Amino acid sequence: MARVVVVGGGFGGLASAARLAKLGHDVTLVEASDHLGGALGFVEHDGFRWDAGPTSTLLPAVVRDLFRKSGRPLERELELVPLEPVQQHRFEDGTTLDLPAGSRGAQHAAVERALGGGRRRSPADEWVDYVHGFADVWDTLRREWLERPWSPEHASKEARELLATRASLHKHTNRFLRDERLRKVASYRPVLEGQDPRNVPAWVGMWSYVEQRFGAWTVPGGMGLLTGALEQRLVTRGVTVLGGTTAHDLVVSGNRVSAVRTTTGNVDADIVVCAVDPRRLPALAPHVERTMPAIPPVVCHLGIVGDVPELPPEVVLHGDPMLVLRTGGTAPDGAHAWTLLGRGRLAEDIVSILQRCGIRVRDQVEVRVDRSPRELVQAWGGSPDGVLWQGRGTLAHRMGTRAPVDGVYLAGAHTTPGSGLPSVGLSAALVAQLVGPA
Numbered sequence: 001m002a003r004v005v006v007v008g009g010g011f012g013g014l015a016s017a018a019r020l021a022k023l024g025h026d027v028t029l030v031e032a033s034d035h036l037g038g039a040l041g042f043v044e045h046d047g048f049r050w051d052a053g054p055t056s057t058l059l060p061a062v063v064r065d066l067f068r069k070s071g072r073p074l075e076r077e078l079e080l081v082p083l084e085p086v087q088q089h090r091f092e093d094g095t096t097l098d099l100p101a102g103s104r105g106a107q108h109a110a111v112e113r114a115l116g117g118g119r120r121r122s123p124a125d126e127w128v129d130y131v132h133g134f135a136d137v138w139d140t141l142r143r144e145w146l147e148r149p150w151s152p153e154h155a156s157k158e159a160r161e162l163l164a165t166r167a168s169l170h171k172h173t174n175r176f177l178r179d180e181r182l183r184k185v186a187s188y189r190p191v192l193e194g195q196d197p198r199n200v201p202a203w204v205g206m207w208s209y210v211e212q213r214f215g216a217w218t219v220p221g222g223m224g225l226l227t228g229a230l231e232q233r234l235v236t237r238g239v240t241v242l243g244g245t246t247a248h249d250l251v252v253s254g255n256r257v258s259a260v261r262t263t264t265g266n267v268d269a270d271i272v273v274c275a276v277d278p279r280r281l282p283a284l285a286p287h288v289e290r291t292m293p294a295i296p297p298v299v300c301h302l303g304i305v306g307d308v309p310e311l312p313p314e315v316v317l318h319g320d321p322m323l324v325l326r327t328g329g330t331a332p333d334g335a336h337a338w339t340l341l342g343r344g345r346l347a348e349d350i351v352s353i354l355q356r357c358g359i360r361v362r363d364q365v366e367v368r369v370d371r372s373p374r375e376l377v378q379a380w381g382g383s384p385d386g387v388l389w390q391g392r393g394t395l396a397h398r399m400g401t402r403a404p405v406d407g408v409y410l411a412g413a414h415t416t417p418g419s420g421l422p423s424v425g426l427s428a429a430l431v432a433q434l435v436g437p438a
């Protein structure tokens with residue numbers, strides 16, 4: 001049985017701790033703040049409750065696998081329900097696209113309804129072909145990169161070529177989608193995560209395929225409930241949680257880790273899982289000095305009273321700035337809890353921009369909690385959006401699952417496969433595979 005110390009209690013750290021404890025290790029989790037979850041948690045004010053970060057997840061199989069492999073299945077603890085539509089996209093020319101998941105046919109019909117058909121190759125034809133073009137990419141990367149620790153010696157030529165591509169998402173969408181509105185739909189996730197599609201590799205577009213095929217899912221009552229369920233799982237599995245304890249560095253001798261240096265002293269370790277930005281730990285920082293964090297969006301949580309327009313769970317208002325409105329928070333009777341995320345040129349108040357986009361609730365706002373990107377990074381000790389893409393070289397500059405220090409592994413948004421709940425959940429599964437049973 002190895003003594004494992006997990007640094008960071010966000011989704012990446014919680015998932016790693018639960019999996020490794022189930023594998024029989026003696027696990028201690030070190031978390032800087034006095035509560036767990038990182039971005040996966042709630043903001044509460046005057047009877048309103050909003051998800052602080054994620055409100056839904058792609059690839060629900062990742063969360064289900066985590067619960068199954070660490071004890072009882074998810075269904076015994078929480079419900080996961082599909083978002084329908086997965087998003088509503090509103091464009092500056094007044095068109096609205098309600099994008100469903102589930103099938104190519106459903107997306108074709110929705111795009112045709114919103115953007116028109118008629119031409120020999122309609123925007124709808126282009127969209128479904130664009131998305132379907134990632135089917136093989138998904139299949140290859142899922143097998144060789146997402147579900148198995150990456151090993152260039154054992155990887156197929158196809159997988160190596162995909163990951164080494166010079167083509168950017170921007171170039172790829174320009175090549176396959178003539179309609180500018182669809183190019184925006186294709187790039188909206190990376191843009192929301194603080195990325196510039198010119199610097200993002202083309203294969204990242206596979207998440208559009210994943211979204212179409214498996215949908216986007218949420219937990220009724222808020223994704224933050226996942227943190228509570230995982231916290232309970234750690235109790236069941238006997239994980240020691242050191243809350244309010246910041247890890248300052250690793251103790252390394254002869255390139256092997258022996259402890260984590262924290263605010264309350266050293267915690268001895270045979271194995272360390274770094275589930276925070278590794279730039280924060282001096283023993284790891286030199287190995288990632290060429291990376292930069294992707295900065296979180298501007299966040300504004302709103303408590304609104306009175307009648308509001310009926311809206312789906314996620315509305316993307318394209319333009320500069322791009323706003324994403326998430327309507328699924330919990331509110332007292334007769335009120336509504338919405339969250340606005342902003343990216344781009346926010347030259348005026350974000351609620352006024354929403355008003356200008358035709359969603360007129362400014363005068364009904366009773367409670368408002370603004371969180372700047374700087375505040376968020378401070379609160380979470382780093383960016384939950386992980387590493388900024390600076391071209392294909394970023395893959396080599398970012399650390400993979402195994403760190404160059406013996407006994408150290410990485411999980412969370414700053415490592416392979418990247419940010420977002422599905423990737424972060426997969427990162428913990430990769431760590432568990434490499435560490436193995438006690």
Ligand SMILES: Cc1cc2nc3c(=O)[nH]c(=O)nc-3n(C[C@H](O)[C@H](O)[C@H](O)COP(=O)(O)OP(=O)(O)OC[C@H]3O[C@@H](n4cnc5c(N)ncnc54)[C@H](O)[C@@H]3O)c2cc1C
Nearest residue numbers: 008010011012032038039053054055247381412413420421
């Ligand atoms: C506004 C916003 C909306 C998002 N929406 C979605 C969404 O809808 N769907 C989706 O899939 N993803 C979404 N994401 C991304 C997703 O939230 C993250 O990728 C994921 O939660 C990151 O998890 P993590 O464990 O890597 O990091 P974090 O959640 O950042 O957790 C890191 C934890 O480590 C702790 N910590 C930091 N430094 C130290 C230290 N030195 N010592 C001890 N503890 C430390 C922090 O306190 C924190 O608890 C969103 C992100 C943001 C910011």
